Amino acid sequence: GQNIDQPTEMTATEGAIVQINCTYQTSGFNGLFWYQQHAGEAPTFLSYNVLDGLEEKGRFSSFLSRSKGYSYLPLKELQMKDSASYLCAVSRAGGGNKLTFGTGTQLKVEL
């Protein structure tokens, strides 16, 4: 089975740095994805990891440790528009390119 845990909510100040964490337990693992979702809108792809370490992709990087079942999404120089839900998703082994999603972390950026 699959189990993915993320904090429900986080609050941070504009210009600050935050780290959104995701832990997972899975019977099969191909990789881990991060998506951003503004309220009522489609999730948009941010980053993914297959191997351990930091994957740098413009403003959105992501880190993975497969041995610890742990990933994080560091967000730097926060802007008001970064207020959104951040979804962690694990790609399941076994074909079909299927994803299992966590419940998401709602980030609120304040002045």
Next chain:
Amino acid sequence: DGGITQSPKYLFRKEGQNVTLSCEQNLNHDAMYWYRQDPGQGLRLIYYSQIVNDFQKGDIAEGYSVSREKKESFPLTVTSAQKNPTAFYLCASSPMEGGLNIQYFGAGTRLSVL
């Protein structure tokens, strides 16, 4: 512009009625997916299709049906057997190349029961 189009944006269902949600993509992706999103829960996979004329049940397929007659289209029917259909429905597509493939999402259809 390439993308995934879902329609309608809002849909209302009466008791005992079947409704169909449309999903069209012009990204030339082989795979398409339907998810349901409820408040406080992660996206849950309803059905997916890797190739035309073939599809598989996801984690919560009961009360739903799909078809994949064309590569570009993957409509979802919410049948009267689905007793709790109120949710935000998201369609996604991805290539099916070697390695990890990114899923891209449409804007969603919000279904409510009258």
